[in-house]
Amino acid sequence: MSHVIEIEKAKVEQFSARIMEDYGNTLRGAMLYIGDQLGLFKALADGEWVTLEELAQKTGYNPRYLREWLGSMATGNYVSYDPPSKRYRLPPEFVPVLADEDSPYFAGGIIQLSVPFVSMAPRVIEAFRNGGGCPEEAFPLETWEGMERMTMPWYKHYLVQHWIPSLDGVKAKLETGGSVLDFGCGSGLAAITIAQAFPEARVFGCDFHGPSIERARANAEAAGVGDRVRFEVSDSDALVGQKFDFVTTFVVIHDATDPQQMMADLRQSTADDGTYLMVELNLSEELHENMNLFGRVMYPQSTLYCMTCSLSHGGAGIGAFMGENRARRMAEAAGFKRFRKVPSDKPALPALFELRP
Structure with a gap:
């Protein structure tokens, strides 16, 4: 019937x-x-x-x-x-x-990213059919400029003013010459901002993407801290044996090919009395908890960039929707003993996870 x-x-x-x-x-x-x-x-x-x-x-x-x-x-x-x-x-x-690039509300970066992301749709269709994905090098170079402009308000208005002071003991260490690793540093804005705010700190940034490191070095010179921030092309396994007082990743882990191994490497790079700040998108693993404006934006972006980049290397393909619970599980598996989501009254901003050995 x-x-x-x-x-x-x-x-x-x-x-x-x-x-x-x-x-x-x-x-x-x-x-x-x-x-x-x-x-x-x-x-x-x-x-x-x-x-x-x-x-x-x-x-x-x-x-x-x-x-x-x-x-x-x-x-x-x-x-x-x-x-x-x-x-x-x-x-x-x-x-x-x-129009105001110094504003905390400036959206030029996301406006710029819309065109390169949408342009990848035909290649993503092939991945739907055949698996795999679109590697980072397949995206137009201006993608990275767009990402720099998209995250710029975070570093200008929140990193030093709010985020670092919200972490236990980190500000004091940076003021007295602590060492900093910004892993997956992109064009270096976070590392440069830290170097400007804490002249005594020793700051190091690394990223596997060569063109981004070139931009980072140029940005550091333009900001007057080229002699105090070191940038290198490398992946997390190249850091083994080095220890830092303050380790950061800004929306990096969910894009990774092997995010769990990356976090294990970062655990080894975090000093025993150090802090790892994992900044991720303020989203949930659960679809029903993302039925909002941010979810409507990020599911398409995850499909067109975050997830497909990871899958292109045979990776985990977590995508943008890591969520607090998964972040906590991964932190524990990587060997971190303490995990805290930093409280925030601004849900539109990313989630801050404070991890300590």
Whole structure:
């Protein structure tokens, strides 16, 4: 006996409209990318009303393209539009998010990452069919610039001001010449920030990704700490035998090919009276606990980057959704005796796990 499912036409139409909306949001992501890359949001950051012609004169860009871009931004409620005067304005409340790179709310990094991540979809399809994944070297180089800009607000506004003081005894050690290892340092912003804040500390950063280490060295020179921060291309097994007072990873473990072995290596690199700060995304292993904005963002990103990079090397493929319970289990298996999730009143920020031998 066949089972007949009754379908409500109104719900079909409602869902059809939602697909159209999502399609528009996806394409609008490309428009945001264009606005960020061309400095259009910064050109509008003064909050003044401008005509198309005035914006074209100010930026030097093609007016026809600007008109269509402004239409995308106005219909998407990113800029305001005044029909009688045909003028446009970026609301002042949007400036910290779209135009001010020193703001804790700056989103230029995630805007920049949307295009390289979406561009990997055809290769990820092949991994669905055949296994494996997309290795880091398959991604456009600007991926790493986007990641640098995405995490930049953490280091500018939270690392020294809030995160390090929340850890037991770490600030005092850094003030008196303690040693620091930032593993998976990327372009080096965390290590550089620590070196700037703690002139006595000895800071070392490493990453397996050669182009990122080149960026890190250039960033350190530009920040005036090139002589106090050392960066090297290496993996965690190359650290065996070295001990550090303070070890950090910033959203690194869940991407790893062998995260458990990496944590074991980092345990060996943590001094007996030292601290390992594992910063991970504030997400859960359980799907039902991720039914929120952050989950809607991170499941796609995990599919297009985090998980597929690990699986491309035959790895564990944890993906972005490590969660506190799994982090605790992995810490214990790696030989850490103490594990604490640092309390936070900002759920949008990453989770801080304080691990000690």
